[in-house]
Amino acid sequence: MSKNHQKVVLVGDGAVGSSYAYAMVQQGIAEELAIIDISKERTEGDALDLEDATPFTAPKLVYSADYDTCKDADLIVITAGAPQKPGETRLDLVDKNLKIMKSIIEPIKKSGFDGIILVAANPVDILTYAAQKLSGLPKNRVFGSGTSLDSARLRVEMAKRFNVSPVDVSANMMAEHGDSEFAAYSTATIGGKPLLEMAKEANISMDELYKIEDEVRHKAYEIINRKGATFYGVATALMRISRAILRDENAVLPVGAPMNGEYGLNDIYIGSPAVINANGVDRVIEVPLDDREKKAMADSAATLEKIAKDGMAKLQG
Numbered sequence: 001m002s003k004n005h006q007k008v009v010l011v012g013d014g015a016v017g018s019s020y021a022y023a024m025v026q027q028g029i030a031e032e033l034a035i036i037d038i039s040k041e042r043t044e045g046d047a048l049d050l051e052d053a054t055p056f057t058a059p060k061l062v063y064s065a066d067y068d069t070c071k072d073a074d075l076i077v078i079t080a081g082a083p084q085k086p087g088e089t090r091l092d093l094v095d096k097n098l099k100i101m102k103s104i105i106e107p108i109k110k111s112g113f114d115g116i117i118l119v120a121a122n123p124v125d126i127l128t129y130a131a132q133k134l135s136g137l138p139k140n141r142v143f144g145s146g147t148s149l150d151s152a153r154l155r156v157e158m159a160k161r162f163n164v165s166p167v168d169v170s171a172n173m174m175a176e177h178g179d180s181e182f183a184a185y186s187t188a189t190i191g192g193k194p195l196l197e198m199a200k201e202a203n204i205s206m207d208e209l210y211k212i213e214d215e216v217r218h219k220a221y222e223i224i225n226r227k228g229a230t231f232y233g234v235a236t237a238l239m240r241i242s243r244a245i246l247r248d249e250n251a252v253l254p255v256g257a258p259m260n261g262e263y264g265l266n267d268i269y270i271g272s273p274a275v276i277n278a279n280g281v282d283r284v285i286e287v288p289l290d291d292r293e294k295k296a297m298a299d300s301a302a303t304l305e306k307i308a309k310d311g312m313a314k315l316q317g
């Protein structure tokens with residue numbers, strides 16, 4: 001395959017996957033998009049529908065495929081798995097989605113794939129951990145969407161509160177993509193100015209900021225209660241991460257990154273900003289945390305570590 005021809009394989013053509021495919025076609029990222037799902041009718045239908053969009057965007061080969069197509073892919077994006085039902089947490093999905101992940105990684109491995117895997121299926125930090133262990137690929141080449149969507153949600157809320165564009169808010173949700181995540185307010189900035197200073201000047205209290213943090217943490221539940229699923233936000237986050245990989249951007253994005261001593265953590269995937277390029281996670285940016293944030297990071301990591309180890313033991317036992 002020439003350097004100018006990039007191939008992405010999407011595994012999981014449900015609400016998140018098909019929205020991601022649509023975003024990739026809209027943005028003209030990668031020349032080839034293969035779609036895999038247990039429902040062949042769905043992937044065939046989506047490929048036929050999506051190819052009709054390409055005359056208006058950029059030439060792209062979009063097709064329904066089987067796992068042997070993974071062999072020469074640059075990037076595989078995994079969105080296959082059960083979504084939360086109203087009232088369910090992401091962690092409640094762990095056992096069934098770990099089994100699905102195993103059934104996906106085995107044929108990917110068999111195909112001889114040697115590229116990058118980006119995971120979005122939930123609980124994403126645990127499933128990413130499993131995908132890396134089961135695939136045997138280097139840790140930097142398997143990573144998760146992590147807190148990319150949550151950070152976008154935080155930026156949206158800060159933009160509303162401070163009356164600025166969300167594009168100009170630099171703020172991250174960190175740790176688990178889930179109920180134990182936290183807003184890293186101590187390092188957030190707007191136009192280079194610390195967000196906490198701006199809050200003080202605007203008489204926005206810490207209590208109000210913590211209330212917003214909680215709303216961000218629970219936004220998925222609000223969306224699921226209303227429309228049954230969330231997909232446009234995460235699909236766009238996945239498109240953004242894919243672009244950073246395929247165009248070797250060195251973009252600093254919050255993702256579910258492998259820890260190698262950062263925050264005192266090892267052998268775990270967790271939400272943190274990282275440099276994303278053609279190597280996948282090129283390096284983690286270890287953000288300085290205040291005491292509240294340090295404790296939240298440690299507590300969240302402890303939860304993830306336990307569930308990952310128990311889940312893997314069950315899967316392999």
Ligand SMILES: NC(=O)C1=CN([C@@H]2O[C@H](COP(=O)(O)OP(=O)(O)OC[C@H]3O[C@@H](n4cnc5c(N)ncnc54)[C@H](O)[C@@H]3O)[C@@H](O)[C@H]2O)C=CC1
Binds near residue numbers: 038230
């Ligand atoms: N990381 C994030 O920020 C977000 C993650 N998600 C997660 O993404 C996942 C997908 O969500 P939706 O698209 O809404 O669900 P969905 O039910 O619409 O789609 C799931 C797709 O996976 C396919 N699938 C199931 N088992 C499979 C297998 N063994 N091999 C191949 N395909 C298989 C199904 O046929 C279906 O097309 C869920 O786990 C959900 O929780 C959803 C939103 C945000």
Ligand SMILES: CC(=O)C(=O)O
Binds near residue numbers: 084
């Ligand atoms: C479903 C999910 O993980 C989210 O929207 O954050």
